[in-house]
Amino acid sequence: MLYQLCYRSRQAQEMDWPTLSSIIGVAQDRNLQDDISGLLLWSEPQFLQVLEGPRDSVSNCFMRIARDARHSRIELLCMRAVASRLFPDWRMRAVRHMNLHAADRAHLLRKYGSLDGSEDGPVAIPEDENLALALLLDFMHLARGLPGGDEVSTPP
Ligand SMILES: Cc1cc2nc3c(=O)[nH]c(=O)nc-3n(C[C@H](O)[C@H](O)[C@H](O)COP(=O)(O)O)c2cc1C
Helix, strand or coil: CEEEEEEEEEECCCCCHHHHHHHHHHHHHHHHHHCCEEEEEEECCEEEEEEEEEHHHHHHHHHHHHHCCCEEEEEEEEEEEECCCCCCCCCCEEEEHHHCCHHHHHHHHHHHCECCCCCCCCECCCCCHHHHHHHHHHHHHHHCCCCCCCCCCCCC
16 A cells, blocks of 8 residues: 655755755665655755655655754644555655746745745745645646756756
């Protein structure tokens, strides 16, 4: 049976794109072994990640991630059995909100609101699990135009 887990958190220290890319580079190898796929959204200073795969793999992976001191305020949004994967092609892909094209960022801000109320601030990560998944799907769609594919994308 396939499971899907979704959480949001906040970075607990200064983070830059090379640091996050190297975290995810290691995670991709591990996720491949554990049959986990998913997507990580970085909307500074927030993270939103979905993990999908066999139940034990997903739950062990989340327990490791939750112990990671590089982020904190971890909130589990959902853990449920699902019929299929939403992100089958990505062993983990990180997408940074600020790396999207300006028009795409504006679209997301109109839809989900901004974290700090500013016009081009980070998009607010919804607390509601269905809205959070909708945001991740929007990101997956918009990030398809960016370089990266199965790899972590580099800033344009
Ligand atoms: C935001 C964030 C997302 C992460 N995503 C994953 C992931 O998808 N898979 C994974 O194995 N580790 C991920 N990690 C790294 C884990 O927290 C952990 O460092 C790694 O799995 C090694 O754990 P270990 O030292 O207990 O073996 C992530 C870390 C952060 C900060």
